[in-house]
Amino acid sequence: MSSAPSAITVQSVSKSFGRGDAAIRVLRDVSVDIGAREFFTLLGPSGCGKTTLLRLIAGFEDLDSGAILIEGARIDHLPPFQRPVNTVFQSYALFPHLTVAQNVAFALEMQNFSAAEVRRRAGEALEMVRMGAFAGRKPSELSGGQQQRVALARALAPRPKVLLLDEPLSALDLKLRKEMQIELKQLQAEAGITFVFVTHDQEEALTLSDRIAVMQGGRILQLDTPRAIYERPAHRFVADFIGEINLLDGQVAGPGKVRLDCGAEIAAGADQGTGARVTVAIRPERATLSQGGALPAEVTHAAYLGTATILQLRLANGAPFLLRAATANLPEIGAQVTLDLPPDALQVFAA
Amino acid sequence: MSATSPFRRAGLVGPALLVVLVLIGVPLGIMAWVSLLGRGATIGVDWTSAPSFANYTKLVWEEDFDGTLLFNPTYLSILWRSVWQAAATTAICVGLGLPVALWMSSLSRGARDMAVLLITIPFWTNLLVRNYAWLIILREDGLVSQTANAIWPFGPVQLLYNDAAILIGLVYSFLPFMILPIYAGFEKFDWRLLEAAYDLGANRRRALTRVIVPLAMPGIIAGSMLVFIPSLGSFVTAAILGGGKSMMMGNLIQLQFGQSRNWPFGAAISVVLLALMMLVLMGIALWKTRQEAKR
Numbered sequence: 001m002s003s004a005p006s007a008i009t010v011q012s013v014s015k016s017f018g019r020g021d022a023a024i025r026v027l028r029d030v031s032v033d034i035g036a037r038e039f040f041t042l043l044g045p046s047g048c049g050k051t052t053l054l055r056l057i058a059g060f061e062d063l064d065s066g067a068i069l070i071e072g073a074r075i076d077h078l079p080p081f082q083r084p085v086n087t088v089f090q091s092y093a094l095f096p097h098l099t100v101a102q103n104v105a106f107a108l109e110m111q112n113f114s115a116a117e118v119r120r121r122a123g124e125a126l127e128m129v130r131m132g133a134f135a136g137r138k139p140s141e142l143s144g145g146q147q148q149r150v151a152l153a154r155a156l157a158p159r160p161k162v163l164l165l166d167e168p169l170s171a172l173d174l175k176l177r178k179e180m181q182i183e184l185k186q187l188q189a190e191a192g193i194t195f196v197f198v199t200h201d202q203e204e205a206l207t208l209s210d211r212i213a214v215m216q217g218g219r220i221l222q223l224d225t226p227r228a229i230y231e232r233p234a235h236r237f238v239a240d241f242i243g244e245i246n247l248l249d250g251q252v253a254g255p256g257k258v259r260l261d262c263g264a265e266i267a268a269g270a271d272q273g274t275g276a277r278v279t280v281a282i283r284p285e286r287a288t289l290s291q292g293g294a295l296p297a298e299v300t301h302a303a304y305l306g307t308a309t310i311l312q313l314r315l316a317n318g319a320p321f322l323l324r325a326a327t328a329n330l331p332e333i334g335a336q337v338t339l340d341l342p343p344d345a346l347q348v349f350a351a
Numbered sequence: 352m353s354a355t356s357p358f359r360r361a362g363l364v365g366p367a368l369l370v371v372l373v374l375i376g377v378p379l380g381i382m383a384w385v386s387l388l389g390r391g392a393t394i395g396v397d398w399t400s401a402p403s404f405a406n407y408t409k410l411v412w413e414e415d416f417d418g419t420l421l422f423n424p425t426y427l428s429i430l431w432r433s434v435w436q437a438a439a440t441t442a443i444c445v446g447l448g449l450p451v452a453l454w455m456s457s458l459s460r461g462a463r464d465m466a467v468l469l470i471t472i473p474f475w476t477n478l479l480v481r482n483y484a485w486l487i488i489l490r491e492d493g494l495v496s497q498t499a500n501a502i503w504p505f506g507p508v509q510l511l512y513n514d515a516a517i518l519i520g521l522v523y524s525f526l527p528f529m530i531l532p533i534y535a536g537f538e539k540f541d542w543r544l545l546e547a548a549y550d551l552g553a554n555r556r557r558a559l560t561r562v563i564v565p566l567a568m569p570g571i572i573a574g575s576m577l578v579f580i581p582s583l584g585s586f587v588t589a590a591i592l593g594g595g596k597s598m599m600m601g602n603l604i605q606l607q608f609g610q611s612r613n614w615p616f617g618a619a620i621s622v623v624l625l626a627l628m629m630l631v632l633m634g635i636a637l638w639k640t641r642q643e644a645k646r
Contacts, residue, residue, distance in 0.1 A: 060546050080549040087550045093543040097565045106561070110552035158552065 006069075007162055007194035008034040008057060013066035015052055026052045028218040029066075034162075034196060035210075039188055041197045043205040044215035045241070050198045053215075054164050057196065058087045070161060081110070085162040086155035090170060092147045094139035100150050101126065101135035107158035125157035126150075128187065145176045152187065162194045169204065181207055202242045206230060214238045236349040239281045246287070246321050248280045249351060258348065262315035266294045266341055270348040277351035284310065285324040286345035289331065293338035297321055299331050313337070379625075386618035395614030406619035426603070426620075433600040434627070436514065436589075437582035440521040441529075444578045445571055447522070448529035452570070453563065455530075456537040467534070470527050478524060482591040485520050486511065489592070512594030520588035525581060529574035536570030572635060580628050600624050 015027040027049045034040045042050035055061045059080035068076040075083050094103050105122040126132045129149035169177045188195045199205050205212050206226040213223045222234045233239035250260035258268045272278055297313035313321040331337050389400035413423035455466045489510040499508040548558040586601025607617030
């Protein structure tokens with residue numbers, strides 16, 4: 001990030017649950033800077049610590065060590081109600097005894113605004129998510145997508161410096177989720193505030209984020225733009241978690257050469273010394289069918305997707321290989337083919 | 352939905368109606384009738400006497416020798432004491448029961464079941480015995496009394512045989528009836544709502560008043576009815592811990608059917624008690640429909 005001040009600074013934060021030998025370390029020395037007005041995503045499988053990090057920022061958990069700052073001021077000792085952040089919960093957590101309008105007005109009333117001001121700003125927030133017509137309804141009378149919008153309006157109404165979103169779209173069906181993704185992005189641009197978004201859905205993360213932190217086992221493995229994370233994963237885990245990828249085990253055979261376990265030798269720039277075990281990764285859309293390619297394989301299955309066809313191949317040692325190919329001139333099932341793996345499309349990880 | 356014939360419907364509802372009529376309607380009718388009769392010479396009621404409202408006027412006015420009616424506050428003060436004792440018991444039970452119920456719902460599955468068991472354990476012992484137990488706890492040479500007297504600088508503390516002793520006994524007896532309904536309502540409480548309240552700027556007090564109490568309201572109302580109504584009619588606690596000095600309506604009724612052998616007057620007080628309870632229930636029902644209408 002450039003000279004813009006950080007919206008959130010997380011400094012070597014650690015957190016364990018439980019005591020003694022039974023303690024589970026959920027976050028291990030995590031540090032991250034989140035820029036102002038950034039759409040920042042914490043991505044990882046369940047149990048990676050992403051939700052715990054979000055709850056630490058919100059103030060629902062106490063950290064064991066480290067510090068959390070918002071716009072340069074430490075907030076980790078403050079109770080949740082004194083922090084300039086608001087949360088959109090996974091289950092929405094709308095107050096069932098209050099109407100939509102009362103839900104959205106809740107935070108404004110807590111800040112002791114005048115009744116007229118509360119009404120005006122709650123109305124604005126509801127209009128922002130196009131739920132003005134539902135102001136008098138109870139949450140139980142709304143659909144999942146509508147509840148989602150109300151939860152957003154409620155969290156945005158007090159104009160927090162940072163909005164925390166805990167897998168807010170995971171309860172919605174696919175179509176609605178796609179719609180809400182676009183709305184979320186627009187809403188963030190409109191409101192002009194920092195979003196910290198937690199998800200386990202890599203596609204959602206790639207679509208929405210300015211930057212993504214991929215987490216595993218309580219650590220941030222890689223922090224970069226969606227494009228960099230997809231195209232240049234820094235870890236085998238990141239490569240495997242984001243999108244589809246072929247992981248081929250092998251051994252460094254010499255400078256710029258890797259002998260795969262299936263017997264083929266391919267050109268790949270590896271930092272590791274000769275004889276080291278490595279994993280070569282390549283996206284299905286980066287490999288190409290070509291006569292005289294370095295990697296022989298047999299076609300086992302083809303799935304037609306319209307714009308492309310996904311071919312399932314089998315290498316000489318039985319390992320599977322996915323290939324995204326143009327739909328023209330496809331080989332038959334059972335055909336022997338050879339693949340070309342361009343060196344710039346390969347990532348080599350130590351095994 | 353298929354139409355049921357009126358006969359069939361009567362046949363289905365009939366047994367239930369009959370039970371209600373025989374077991375509730377008839378006894379209440381007899382009680383109301385007795386309350387209008389005179390006192391008998393040998394048994395408690397003179398079945399042949401002409402019905403009148405004399406027993407009801409007696410609650411408020413006393414007939415002087417020359418037949419003029421004088422205002423007599425004795426019975427009214429007992430009635431008033433019953434109402435405020437029951438109201439105070441209910442209020443204290445809400446104050447004590449809500450936090451306990453909340454705490455219980457935050458426990459793990461096994462601990463919750465244990466807590467419910469612990470709360471219901473007193474019911475395994477007879478109410479009379481439990482009230483006598485309080486007699487021992489609060490007696491003058493007891494530990495509590497001596498400690499209180501040692502600490503309290505303004506003269507001797509009397510813990511037994513007064514309104515405070517009755518209140519302690521009533522709260523003790525009826526607290527489980529407040530805790531359990533509130534707990535039942537809170538058993539599936541979504542704690543994220545509390546987090547949401549904090550997140551939106553509510554401190555502990557406002558999270559309590561704006562989120563927890565409104566959501567606990569159905570349980571609080573149910574518990575209040577379960578506590579207020581039996582407290583209003585209770586007599587064991589007042590008899591034992593009040594030492595006969597502080598009477599409640601229940602004691603007065605018992606006295607009329609027992610020692611005084613004045614069944615009609617006892618029946619009249621019972622009818623008044625019943626009317627009071629009906630009034631409270633109707634008040635709650637009215638308030639509830641108003642709340643519903645507001646939504």
